[in-house]
Amino acid sequence: MKRAVIDIGTNSVLLLVAEQKSDGTLQAITDQAKTARLGEGLAATGLLSATAMTRTLAILQDYNQNIQAEGVRDVICFGTAALRRAENSQTFIQQVQQQLGWTVQVLSGKEEARYAFIGAMSATDADSAVVIDIGGGSTEVVYGSLSQGVTSEQSFPIGAVTLKDQLSLGSQISGGERDRAVAHLQEPFKALSPANSAAILFTGGTATTLPALEKQLTTYDIDQIEGTQLTTAKIQNLYEHLNGMGIEARSQLPGMEAGRADIILPALLLLEALLSQLLPQTPKPITCTVRGARYGILLNGL
DSSP states (O other): OOEEEEESSSSSSEEEEEEEEETSOOOEEEEEEEEEEEETTHHHHHSSHHHHHHHHHHHHHHHHHHHHHHHOOOOEEEEEEHHOOTTTHHHHHHHHHHHHHOOEOOOOHHHHHHHHHHHHHHHOOOOOOEEEEEEOOOOEEEETTTTTEEEEEEEEEEEEHHHHHHTTSSOOOOOHHHHHHHHHHHHHTTTOOOOTTTTTEESSSHHHHHHHHHOOOOSHHHHHHHTTTEOOHHHHHHHHHHHTSHHHHTTSSSTTOOTTTTTTHHHHHHHHHHHHSSSSSSOEEEEEEEEOHHHHHHHHHO
16 A cells, blocks of 8 residues: 655655555655755744745645645655744644645654654664764754664754754855854764764765765666765765855756755764764764655654
8 A cells, every 4th residue: 555754844845655565665656855944044033934834835735746646545744843843833734734634743853763763774784773864953863773673862953954044154164164063063962972883874865965966866866875875085075075166056966956055065064073973983984875754654653
């Protein structure tokens, strides 16, 4: 049976239509992401703007057409950091209910982290892993294993959009701004334990964009993205390369997801800060996966 799950994030809205096979694995039929920037201005006002809600509802209406075309009746819709934080999130949730008939369930940070872990672990043979999920409004770091499940999860109320807004980062980041961002991120991440022998799995919009940029993909190709490994040196080189060009040139790069060019640098700063804590002495590649919380929800149930 086909099922659909929609992830309403601070920056993007994601749609997964998948079928669960007899062996319990998921076969993705549709996996889409569109930029809505629901959390635009949220850091300053504490509110979702009418414009941002309208943009997001338009994407949901578009997704609904896709869902109906696939003949899917079972739709799960959930929200994350922006809807956790906004004072008027119920206004948006009510609009979704009225216009589409969907109930939006707002996940706690810990719930989001656990579902991201379940989704990411379904794509690896590693027994133990640390899963990193960098979103627009929050960042989740989850430790666990196939045998024990989640052993520790942390959700930090800072993501690519919120870091950009909090530090007023421009389209290109100076050395001084980078130093300020590094110092800003030391405090929230300082308690993270080293990954040691555990694999590091990276999911979220940045995790799919970096392999697409590296491989210069002109269309979104899950098979090309899934399992791509990135070293810390490659991540640093990507940062320097992207920071060396203006926003227009960056947005035109093959593999750059629409609407992500202005937040890719803050996302990379977040990733570098996390890896400096997780890999303090022995750098090793991280593995990118498209399988995040939406996959975890279909596998585990909401």
